[in-house]
Amino acid sequence: MDAQEFKEAANATIDDIITYFDTLGSRNVVSTVEPGYLRKLLPDEAPQEGEPWAAIHKDMEAKIMPGITHWNHPSFHAFFPCASSYPSILGELYSAALTTAAFNWICSPAVTELETIVLDWLAKTLGLPACFLSTGPTRGGGVIQGSASEAVLTAMVAARDKYLRETVAAAGEGGLTEEEREERVMVKRSRMVALATTLTHSSAKKAALILGCRFRAIRVREEDGYALTREGLAAELAACRAQGLEPFFLAATLGTTDVCSVDDFEGISAALADHVPPGAPGEVWVHVDAAYAGAALVCPEVQESTRIGLVSRFHSFDMNMHKWLLVNFDASCFFVRNREWLVQALSVNQAVYGNKASDGGLVTDYREWQIPLGRRFRSLKIWFVLRSYGVKGLQEHIRRTIKMGEGFAEALRGRSDLFEIVAGPSFALTVFRLAAKSEGASLEERNAQTKALYEKVNATGKMWLTSTELDGRFAIRLMTAVRTTETEHIKTAVKTLVEIAEEVLRG
């Protein structure tokens, strides 16, 4: 493909993309293909001779599009959003052209420096305390990870390393040999435990699986708003101590996946202070997973209601601009209070990566802040979105979508004969179930009926909902945070839900 062919193909693709967004609402939200559909449509092997773009392009609409589930469809109410916006797409385009494996500063200084700068911009916009800024008092800073899963894994690895450094003597101290220290570390590791709650995202458990460390999920209760409390954490810490286990990590959440609950930051820090004082050797590392709801912190009223300043007592914080903040997947923004915690845990040297700038210590080499070596130029799309929308534009987007969520919940409340709200509205998420058909309806009956409602609505293809289970109760989640969603789509959703709920309750 030469430059002229590329120009024509790319301009046509741009037109495709515009048409796609303009007509998105007329497609089914969820793909309806059968498993294995694509294998029937494609050859078994790569072609020997190159093909013209026209042949490839034709296959995009004919073979690929039927298999796409449209995450930016206005009636996508499932999971959390996977954002997209025009400025962000331009960022991806430049990033692809300037392709670089910018693991070290010298590999493309702009990739590293823009990332540090836009993550400072973001931290300020979210109202994070200064300790998470690269220019702050504690050598903190931000780094873009691919996903919140990678962020929690990175945090947990750094936390384990910090804990071992603080609680096991270093080789050399008191004549301790390298081998003796390794044995002590092995014994210590076998007692260490990572904590989370029953509503913490599953990536925390996955991180513990990868580390090969013990994991405990503290049960959170409806009466506490599904938040981890001081009492709940204190009880778990005591239980660990009684069993000779050593908690070294806690995944706290701002906006759980199931119900968008927020853990009690004040209570958590109080319980931990009673366990090991903050800053003392063996303190528990607290990672705040704000993957979805962290986006709402662009609004001062949310900074206030969540008391976000309290996270200065914790160690790391992560939010995904690629969920609710108009940046394409992937852009998980991970902040630490002290970058040395990452570097000490993750720095591995190899002769070929040596260079003057790194050796001089004046630059950041982001490979030491993450699991992979190479990295894409992801800060470009963040920069483009922050500048194109401006902080006010982002605030408007968040407030508008939260308001739609409130409107949706209000509509359900107006039909309490049909629906019962289980949680929310919280951060544009409402969780609900079908009202009981009769007073004495059992849990199983109610679950079956709510499930029937859920499946019938999804079967229409006109909207997509996901479900959850809370203390044995099957419940439906409806999220209103997609950029393209308008009030009319929420009205249609309510109308559809009411019709099908009436049908299920009658049936």
Place this chain on the structure above:
Amino acid sequence: MDAQEFKEAANATIDDIITYFDTLGSRNVVSTVEPGYLRKLLPDEAPQEGEPWAAIHKDMEAKIMPGITHWNHPSFHAFFPCASSYPSILGELYSAALTTAAFNWICSPAVTELETIVLDWLAKTLGLPACFLSTGPTRGGGVIQGSASEAVLTAMVAARDKYLRETVAAAGEGGLTEEEREERVMVKRSRMVALATTLTHSSAKKAALILGCRFRAIRVREEDGYALTREGLAAELAACRAQGLEPFFLAATLGTTDVCSVDDFEGISAALADHVPPGAPGEVWVHVDAAYAGAALVCPEVQESTRIGLVSRFHSFDMNMHKWLLVNFDASCFFVRNREWLVQALSVNQAVYGNKASDGGLVTDYREWQIPLGRRFRSLKIWFVLRSYGVKGLQEHIRRTIKMGEGFAEALRGRSDLFEIVAGPSFALTVFRLAAKSEGASLEERNAQTKALYEKVNATGKMWLTSTELDGRFAIRLMTAVRTTETEHIKTAVKTLVEIAEEVLRG
């Protein structure tokens, strides 16, 4: 930014990209900015009001481009390449538009299915044995990872899980409680060790750090062509046994970073068969890291010379299309012989991710094959490149760049008064040092002179080389695998090297 503004901005960006590639050769390869250059040019905070695209666009050339190191520059001879091509950029563009967090099949069936299909295409093109195909006899298959680092980490996690499953009784067996099994696992883990060589990529050591397991690097020797041999591995296995350690994982390499050496696959499988028979409980998982050189397997003559069919005795294989095979970063193609090894190690459930297709077991949910949850539509760019170039086009690219590497080495050999080849040419990489100035020159003197050559050449800004150290010898690597590099650039490189080598040896 509305559709019309996007169209104009995107079309202008396409023109920028074409101009960029057309004029790339006239730029300095490596950015010459000083650390901190960009902070001086940008505001301290995100703007409150949105900015027009024109303002952002202007900053791209003025502020970002000076900080770019050009990995697709024809005189980029450092590290390994970070590929780019027009069809691949189109793949990134569509991927950005169709943004999706396709962790489950239903989240966009095309994302999962195209990935499975193109990785089968690729496996066949590379001559991998059928056990690595999704349609093969052993439930194998491929998955795109972000980087070879993530692939080796994923393999190591799966290997540990498999080893523990095979060597520690399951809970319930013989009345073993969950808690008792966990204790046994902890003890076993403290004895397990991951093996690699002194030339294995540092990501293997990093993976072991993340797992928190022991790690041993077996020394490889010049006289063995820097390859791991049967004897070397057998000796390490014996040493581990003598110390009560249990090897569970070996990272073998096809094309080491430093010298592009290839470990002895036949010898490795023989040494392992003497340790634990293949397929028996407690066998050592072998991961083949072919991150860079695996690309050359598109040529039948390389499949033959490397005896690639032997990898059927091993467990996983990884190569990066984003290095030498014209696909933009990131596209690390990871293959396993049995997908259940991944799923059993990495599957973590959460109610919200449940769906009929997954529950029915008819589909692949790639979240169970990787560390992160979400994933981009990366198979598109692979599909576009395989189709646009065709297998023959890829073979031509590999043969052309290998030939340039041979031409370069030949030129150095023609000036044995100035240069000594330390390793290669192998897979378009040549490693060399300056000839001794006098017969009795010490290692230190020779290192200093080679380093002087290296630094003076890089200081010209006209080309970029990286260095390594082999048994204490400082050496220069020169790689000729970038798409835009032509014979004339190699001639210029030789000319520059000769001039500066003469100057250093005279000096």
